[in-house]
Amino acid sequence: xxxxxxxxxxxxxxxxxxxxxxxxxxxxxxxxxxxxxxxxxxxxxxxxxxxxxxxxxxxxxxxxxxxxxxxxxxxxxxxxxxxxxxxxxxxxxxxxxxxxxxxxxxxxxxxxxxxxxxxxxxxxxxxxxxxxxxxxxxxxxxxxxxxxxxxxxxxxxxxxxxxxxxxxxxxxxxxxxx
Amino acid sequence: xxxxxxxxxxxxxxxxxxxxxxxxxxxxxxxxxxxxxxxxxxxxxxxxxxxxxxxxxxxxxxxxxxxxxxxxxxxxxxxxxxxxxxxxxxxxxxxxxxxxxxxxxxxxxxxxxxxxxxxxxxxxxxxxxxxxxxxxxxxxxxxxxxxxxxxxxxxxxxxxxxxxxxxxxxxxxxxxxxxxxxxxxxxxxxxxxxxxxxxxxxxxxxxxxxxxxxxxxxxxxxxxxxxxxxxxxxxxxxxxxxxxxxxxxxx
Numbered sequence: 090x091x092x093x094x095x096x097x098x099x100x101x102x103x104x105x106x107x108x109x110x111x112x113x114x115x116x117x118x119x120x121x122x123x124x125x126x127x128x129x130x131x132x133x134x135x136x137x138x139x140x141x142x143x144x145x146x147x148x149x150x151x152x153x154x155x156x157x158x159x160x161x162x163x164x165x166x167x168x169x170x171x172x173x174x175x176x177x178x179x180x181x182x183x184x185x186x187x188x189x190x191x192x193x194x195x196x197x198x199x200x201x202x203x204x205x206x207x208x209x210x211x212x213x214x215x216x217x218x219x220x221x222x223x224x225x226x227x228x229x230x231x232x233x234x235x236x237x238x239x240x241x242x243x244x245x246x247x248x249x250x251x252x253x254x255x256x257x258x259x260x261x262x263x264x265x266x267x
Numbered sequence: 268x269x270x271x272x273x274x275x276x277x278x279x280x281x282x283x284x285x286x287x288x289x290x291x292x293x294x295x296x297x298x299x300x301x302x303x304x305x306x307x308x309x310x311x312x313x314x315x316x317x318x319x320x321x322x323x324x325x326x327x328x329x330x331x332x333x334x335x336x337x338x339x340x341x342x343x344x345x346x347x348x349x350x351x352x353x354x355x356x357x358x359x360x361x362x363x364x365x366x367x368x369x370x371x372x373x374x375x376x377x378x379x380x381x382x383x384x385x386x387x388x389x390x391x392x393x394x395x396x397x398x399x400x401x402x403x404x405x406x407x408x409x410x411x412x413x414x415x416x417x418x419x420x421x422x423x424x425x426x427x428x429x430x431x432x433x434x435x436x437x438x439x440x441x442x443x444x445x446x447x448x449x450x451x452x453x454x455x456x457x458x459x460x461x462x463x464x465x466x467x468x469x470x471x472x473x474x475x476x477x478x479x480x481x482x483x484x485x486x487x488x489x490x491x492x493x494x495x496x497x498x499x500x501x502x503x504x505x506x507x508x509x510x511x512x513x514x515x516x517x518x
Contacts (some may be wrong), residue, residue, distance in 0.1 A: 109284055114298060115289035118298045118301075119392040122306050123396050127367060133322060134366055138322050138325065138339075139363055141328065145332075146344075152330055
């Protein structure tokens with residue numbers, strides 16, 4: 090070491106050795122205090138500090154484990170609740186579908202009944218109208234015959250031919266048949 | 268560090284090692300075995316820091332930790348996992364012992380980084396005592412747990428029979444070198460870093476290179492912060508490795 094020369098020049102009593110580490114006169118002192126220090130630290134650690142830290146760590150581990158278990162349980166509960174909800178939802182949906190189908194069927198039946206009623210009414214009205222049309226048609230034919238007969242009588246009279254009514258009737262009837 | 272001023276007359280005066288001098292805290296007497304020295308002071312500070320972190324920091328026993336408590340738990344978990352991974356479940360009995368070593372070294376190293384402080388772990392006397400205690404403990408545990416089977420550590424079954432005696436010699440030598448490397452690694456790292464910082468600090472007295480010197484100090488300080496932790500970690504994990512060898516001598 091570069092200190093030797095400087096030390097010699099200084100003549101410092103305590104650093105007469107190059108390395109204070111090799112000054113054997115201080116060894117007993119260092120060893121004594123080291124042993125005291127290590128014993129004190131050992132006692133403090135083994136009696137107080139280490140058991141306490143171990144206890145804290147174990148307590149934390151326990152707390153974490155139980156918290157995880159609780160969380161697992163809550164998760165299970167949530168899953169159950171969700172399942173129940175899904176089931177209720179499905180049931181409600183099925184119920185709604187059933188009610189809708191029922192209502193639809195009911196309405197269909199009502200509509201069918203109404204249509205049937207309407208059909209019957211229409212048929213009745215149509216039949217009545219048919220009868221009336223036939224009547225009108227018959228009376229029209231009667232009227233045509235009357236008009237033809239009187240017109241034929243008038244035309245014949247205008248021609249100066251004397252014909253009786255029965256002959257005209259027969260002729261008109263023959264014509265109308267034709 | 269106090270000697271910084273008394274070399275001014277001769278230009279630059281390098282005293283990078285003066286920071287490691289052990290001296291009485293009160294007065295100027297000789298350093299006896301129970302003299303209150305700067306070693307005592309800084310070791311006491313390390314104890315106080317350990318107590319502050321691991322005892323006061325956790326006194327709330329909070330389920331959701333405070334900042335200090337969470338650092339304490341982090342340190343606990345770090346060493347605990349290290350012991351569990353390296354030594355195995357049966358090594359957890361020695362966890363407080365390894366935790367003690369780790370916490371002491373970590374706090375001594377970091378306290379040593381404070382300006383004007385004294386680094387107890389830079390002294391070979393300190394690290395050697397810890398390493399020798401680890402060595403003796405591990406050897407005793409090895410023989411108590413395995414009896415003569417502990418010699419199996421040196422008799423490598425995987426090697427060819429011819430090589431085994433040679434390997435055994437090498438293994439025995441390396442086993443006895445363990446405390447040396449174990450202690451010198453830590454003390455050497457701490458001492459070298461602090462000495463280098465001190466040398467650069469001395470250079471800072473020269474105006475021309477002082478900016479460079481300050482930059483270098485900053486960089487080395489960052490490196491030393493890293494080294495402080497890593498060396499504590501290395502010391503602890505090597506202790507774990509030796510302990511594993513003692514508990515399970517057959518690789």
